[in-house]
Amino acid sequence: xxxxxxxxxxxxxxxxxxxxxxxxxxxxxxxxxxxxxxxxxxxxxxxxxxxxxxxxxxxxxxxxxxxxxxxxxxxxxxxxxxxxxxxxxxxxxxxxxxxxxxxxxxxxxxxxxxxxxxxxxxxxxxxxxxxxxxxxxxxxxxxxxxxxxxxxxxxxxxxxxxxxxxxxxxxxxxxxxxxxxxxxxxxxxxxxxxxxxxxxxxxxxxxxxxxxxxxxxxxxxxxxxxxxxxxxxxxxxxxxxxxxxxxxxxxxxxxxxxxxxxxxxxxxxxxxxxxxxxxxxxxxxxxxxxxxxxxxxxxxxxxxxxxxxx
Numbered sequence: 155x156x157x158x159x160x161x162x163x164x165x166x167x168x169x170x171x172x173x174x175x176x177x178x179x180x181x182x183x184x185x186x187x188x189x190x191x192x193x194x195x196x197x198x199x200x201x202x203x204x205x206x207x208x209x210x211x212x213x214x215x216x217x218x219x220x221x222x223x224x225x226x227x228x229x230x231x232x233x234x235x236x237x238x239x240x241x242x243x244x245x246x247x248x249x250x251x252x253x254x255x256x257x258x259x260x261x262x263x264x265x266x267x268x269x270x271x272x273x274x275x276x277x278x279x280x281x282x283x284x285x286x287x288x289x290x291x292x293x294x295x296x297x298x299x300x301x302x303x304x305x306x307x308x309x310x311x312x313x314x315x316x317x318x319x320x321x322x323x324x325x326x327x328x329x330x331x332x333x334x335x336x337x338x339x340x341x342x343x344x345x346x347x348x349x350x351x352x353x354x355x356x357x358x359x360x361x362x363x364x365x366x367x368x369x370x371x372x373x374x375x376x377x378x379x380x381x382x383x384x385x386x387x388x389x390x391x392x393x394x395x396x397x398x399x400x401x402x403x404x405x406x407x408x409x410x411x412x413x414x415x416x417x418x419x420x421x422x423x424x425x426x427x428x429x430x431x432x433x434x435x436x437x438x439x440x441x442x443x444x445x446x447x448x449x450x451x452x453x454x455x456x457x458x459x460x461x462x463x464x
């Protein structure tokens with residue numbers, strides 16, 4: 155597997171974005187996958203999946219999101235995307251990575267993929283830029299409309315105003331995520347990520363995983379969720395776009411499958427013709443890090459080959 159680094163100034167104006175293009179050592183690239191990772195993690199956590207896709211003929215582009223991983227130079231500013239419209243600028247950063255992939259492979263089909271917070275970013279991208287030329291979309295570990303999102307947005311805005319946009323609030327974090335572990339064994343605060351305790355322990359030991367977001371960053375996270383679940387979003391996504399909705403049935407972000415099924419039904423009701431729903435029993439939030447991750451990777455490849463590349 156060949157790895158070529160790339161970088162560009164983040165649309166947030168807060169940092170430089172660092173990414174990598176992964177390609178097969180030999181043979182022709184048959185398609186391209188562009189990934190946006192999730193909240194408080196980084197691209198290195200996708201290396202097993204990336205290698206799997208590359209071994210199956212894909213080029214894979216993935217960047218560390220603004221003020222995440224290598225796209226951060228001041229740890230105090232992790233999870234901060236600027237004072238205004240940070241959520242829109244995260245989508246712009248993903249668009250830049252997509253454009254790099256498109257420039258390198260103008261004649262290949264490109265699939266866009268996002269996990270968790272990254273799924274909201276990619277969902278916004280596919281609604282705001284329906285004519286960019288991608289051939290399929292994977293929304294992994296996503297979530298439906300949150301009835302208290304409006305309240306969360308107001309609280310985050312208030313904290314940012316009173317304490318400053320870069321302030322990290324444990325109270326905000328607890329309000330948002332404390333309930334996520336209620337259906338787990340409770341060994342750690344992050345057991346909701348995966349049943350694989352070794353992965354959970356590595357996550358906890360990694361400074362660039364699980365960090366608190368800034369108050370303004372929490373506002374941007376909530377805004378992404380809101381934007382990805384409006385009526386306008388369903389109208390914005392091309393009705394002939396092949397879509398894979400894929401999640402663990404025990405993922406609290408997807409309301410233990412209820413939110414995922416709601417998104418699926420709303421896509422069908424809004425005349426989207428090529429939507430595939432895949433839920434994994436007993437699996438939690440990070441299905442690419444689950445005990446049956448090989449099955450998940452096989453299913454993603456199978457969907458790509460049958461629904462996009464065929």
